[in-house]
Amino acid sequence: MASISLDIAAATFVGLARRHSTNPIYNRVRTSFPPLFLRPKCHDNLNFRSISTQPRILPSELSKSKRFSRGFTAAAATAQAEGSDVSTQLPPDDRIPATVITGFLGSGKTTLLNHILTADHGKRIAVIENEYGEVDIDGSLVAAKSIGSEDIVMLNNGCLCCTVRGDLVRMIAELVNTKKGRFDHIVIETTGLANPAPIIQTFYAEDQIFNDVKLDGVVTLVDAKHANFHLDDVKPKGVVNEAVEQIAYADRIIVNKTDLVGEPQVASLIQRIRSINGLANLKRTQFGKVDLDYVLGIGGFDLERIESAVNAEDSEEDHASHSHDHEHDHDLHHGHDHKHEHHDDHHSHDHTHDPGVSSVSIVCEGSLDLEKANMWLGTLLLDRSDDIYRMKGLLSVEGMEERFVFQGVHDIFQGSPDRLWGPDEQRTNKIVFIGKNLNSQELEKGFKACLI
Numbered sequence: 336m337a338s339i340s341l342d343i344a345a346a347t348f349v350g351l352a353r354r355h356s357t358n359p360i361y362n363r364v365r366t367s368f369p370p371l372f373l374r375p376k377c378h379d380n381l382n383f384r385s386i387s388t389q390p391r392i393l394p395s396e397l398s399k400s401k402r403f404s405r406g407f408t409a410a411a412a413t414a415q416a417e418g419s420d421v422s423t424q425l426p427p428d429d430r431i432p433a434t435v436i437t438g439f440l441g442s443g444k445t446t447l448l449n450h451i452l453t454a455d456h457g458k459r460i461a462v463i464e465n466e467y468g469e470v471d472i473d474g475s476l477v478a479a480k481s482i483g484s485e486d487i488v489m490l491n492n493g494c495l496c497c498t499v500r501g502d503l504v505r506m507i508a509e510l511v512n513t514k515k516g517r518f519d520h521i522v523i524e525t526t527g528l529a530n531p532a533p534i535i536q537t538f539y540a541e542d543q544i545f546n547d548v549k550l551d552g553v554v555t556l557v558d559a560k561h562a563n564f565h566l567d568d569v570k571p572k573g574v575v576n577e578a579v580e581q582i583a584y585a586d587r588i589i590v591n592k593t594d595l596v597g598e599p600q601v602a603s604l605i606q607r608i609r610s611i612n613g614l615a616n617l618k619r620t621q622f623g624k625v626d627l628d629y630v631l632g633i634g635g636f637d638l639e640r641i642e643s644a645v646n647a648e649d650s651e652e653d654h655a656s657h658s659h660d661h662e663h664d665h666d667l668h669h670g671h672d673h674k675h676e677h678h679d680d681h682h683s684h685d686h687t688h689d690p691g692v693s694s695v696s697i698v699c700e701g702s703l704d705l706e707k708a709n710m711w712l713g714t715l716l717l718d719r720s721d722d723i724y725r726m727k728g729l730l731s732v733e734g735m736e737e738r739f740v741f742q743g744v745h746d747i748f749q750g751s752p753d754r755l756w757g758p759d760e761q762r763t764n765k766i767v768f769i770g771k772n773l774n775s776q777e778l779e780k781g782f783k784a785c786l787i
């Protein structure tokens with residue numbers, strides 16, 4: 336069994352697989368993140384920065400490392416080893432939460448935004464509205480203007496995920512610098528053609544944003560009537576299907592416009608969505624009418640709240656959001672053609688309905704050898720980080736009294752000890768991957784090989 340140094344365990348779990356990428360955003364992200372969890376002892380050839388003989392966080396890195404230490408819990412302090420320079424006595428995370436609303440053209444983003452802005456939630460919301468084109472149409476449709484929302488900022492003539500990404504950074508920085516204390520939440524509505532990945536990366540890659548703002552969650556609207564058409568769209572090689580990507584990155588999915596189609600169509604669309612993202616919570620609705628706590632304050636990127644996400648696949652779609660009478664069973668999420676294996680305590684789901692982007696979840700009892708898990712995840716991300724869109728996990732680590740939670744977006748990942756395992760609690764590992772061309776058997780085999 337590899338020894339587990341508790342200082343590593345107590346330190347945040349941050350990995351960074353470095354390799355060549357043609358994507359400048361990812362390159363920038365890579366070089367700005369100190370790997371803590373991934374620390375192969377002498378594998379410079381893997382291009383991980385080894386820190387095994389160094390303090391976990393070097394003084395010069397403290398400002399950047401701040402981003403990863405947020406996930407510490409009080410329980411983590413018990414695992415702090417002597418000599419570690421990482422303080423677990425961290426102040427509460429009081430950064431301003433930001434929600435990204437995405438979804439294909441016409442799916443109901445602005446309608447949802449209006450619902451949020453006109454509802455009685457007591458939050459002061461700043462809105463960043465991104466429209467592709469010079470004329471601001473959505474801005475004039477947003478209720479905020481008439482009801483006096485704290486701010487509504489338009490980002491026109493470009494898409495947030497590409498040309499105006501720098502503008503997003505500047506805009507958030509300006510909001511924070513000039514209006515801090517005057518709003519509680521930022522809502523960003525993307526264009527219908529936005530790929531959410533670079534927007535998510537912005538929250539981690541840009542210090543200007545990171546220090547004051549945290550990504551709360553990605554909410555994706557899906558048009559019940561037209562979604563299949565866009566999901567079917569076969570793009571040229573190397574071009575992403577934005578409709579698929581928007582679903583893949585979501586923490587919350589809203590199947591909207593259900594008034595326009597029949598129940599069988601909605602059910603089959605939901606199956607398809609589940610095949611792409613088995614991690615997000617999902618609701619069906621009309622005119623974006625969802626409870627606000629479904630979309631705001633969800634902690635989709637909050638390590639302390641990962642549990643609900645990794646359990647999402649087992650949770651059922653919210654019945655309150657639709658009134659017809661039907662039975663929900665396992666088939667609702669997994670009834671389509673997919674492999675479903677059960678080996679004693681272990682099982683994995685491999686959704687193969689949509690070739691390309693899919694989700695795989697692994698659930699198994701037992702405790703992980705942290706060193707092996709480091710190596711496995713590190714090597715996996717080294718090879719596949721472009722394809723692995725999101726990961727979330729709740730792990731049982733050998734020798735650690737606390738559950739270990741982690742999440743990642745491509746090659747950025749972070750983790751930390753969470754609450755203590757209960758005395759009678761089954762130490763179950765749960766890990767979910769969403770990405771392209773995932774091989775569930777390979778993932779499960781790799782993961783199980785890390786068990787003690």
Ligand SMILES: Nc1nc2c(ncn2[C@@H]2O[C@H](COP(=O)(O)OP(=O)(O)OP(=O)(O)O)[C@@H](O)[C@H]2O)c(=O)[nH]1
Pocket residue numbers: 438439440441442443444445446447473526527556591592593594595620621622623
């Ligand atoms: N029938 C029906 N219409 C809806 C529903 N939700 C929104 N709409 C209408 O669909 C149209 C598009 O809605 P928007 O909220 O503007 O969609 P959007 O995603 O912001 O659109 P883009 O900005 O073009 O990407 C509007 O006319 C809405 O009133 C719904 O549940 N049912």
